[in-house]
Amino acid sequence: MFENLSAKLSQITRKLINQRRLNENDINDFLRQIRMALLEADVNFKVVKSLIESIKNETRDPEFSKSLNPGYLLVEILKQQLITILTSDNSELVKSNNNCSKILLVGIQGSGKTTTAAKLSFYLNKLNQKTLLVANDLVRPAAIDQLIKLANDNELDIYYDKKINDSIKIAENSLKLSSDNQYQWTIIDTAGRSQLDDEMMKELITIKNKVNPEECILVVDSMIGQTAVDIANSFNEKLGLTGLIITKLDGDSKGGSAVSIVKETGLPIKFIGTGEKVDEFDKFYPDRISSRILGMGDLQTLAEKASEQIDHQKAEDLTKKIVSDSFDFNDLLDQMNSIKKMGSLENIINMIPGVNLNQMGSKLSENESKMNKMKYMIDSMTPIERRNPNILNVSRRKRIASGSGLTHIEVNQLINQFNQTKKMMKSFYGKNGRNLNKLIKSGNFPN
Known part of the structure; x- marks a missing residue:
């Protein structure tokens, strides 16, 4: 980013x-x-x-x-x-005082609108706010199937009806369903086009008038550069937008559109997409983004992501295992999975002050590759081997190498790396284990 x-x-x-x-x-x-x-x-x-x-x-x-x-x-x-x-006013989502709040997502084709609908639903669900996704892009082939898959993979509620070819009717049906089932949010995906045209705008205007949404949000691909400003102004003029979601910021090495679009349109950025996964989606904080732009990192977001992955009981159990020298490959795999849930290594390192991703060059991809190889190796072990690393003799290592697609030398290197990491962790935790346990029990992790 x-x-x-x-x-x-x-x-x-x-x-x-x-x-x-x-x-x-x-x-x-x-x-x-x-x-x-x-x-x-x-x-x-x-x-x-x-x-x-x-x-x-x-x-x-x-x-x-x-x-x-x-x-x-x-x-x-x-x-x-x-x-x-x-910074702009009204960056928070506007809620309805009485009924289910409606969010209408609009944008041109290829902006990531459908994926963003699922990401927004997943984000709100994490906040214990019940949401209903509405598959209402009837133009792009497989758009409905894409949203169904995203909903099923991430346990999100969705309304769709492939028998109806009327986007107005689907929008109306979704509102009744939301009301009957007391959803707090209804997120309506809509059809985009390869370019702005009157037909698309007329359809969106009709849907907006029928739905009367609290939020009408434009989804914008950050990688289209200054064109984003023109698109935002055009949609805003016809529809009356309430905000923006900027997508694909993980692939935008320039970042100019995000800086320009608020100033030029007067519209607030509500959220940003920072990766392909459904949880790589963040609320927009101007101060944090400014720090990242200036290479000052974003420790606050990093701390929040880390705290989401911390299970305090597991952390305490892990400390005991390290101190007692019983840390095994199952524990290592758990830690690796927790890191992956925080996002890509690139995104994590980008939040650390003073680290220049360009200067790191191939080292970053090498570390990511090592983590993947370690996972392949652990996946090729039997449950007994994972729990007892000491039994990994030559024949077992050869079998693991064959099963993981790695060479015998690579398996030996990864096992040696695990042993070195284990010794280093025991040395550190052995000296500080008592304080760490107190910290874990208190839950007061430093930001």
């Missing part, structure tokens, strides 16, 4: 942040580099011009020249200006 922009901006700010003295030339050079980095990242030139002018005005304040660390202050000014650009 924002790899290119983040790498350039963090490189620029790192040079400046500890400078105790800045003259006018230093400031102008900094602003020139920021301008170029933002323009290259597809940020709208009007937005860039406004940002640079705002920073210049801040530096003219007498307090700036009196600062003991003007370099750090200038970087903070940039961060605050980015937060201001990305």
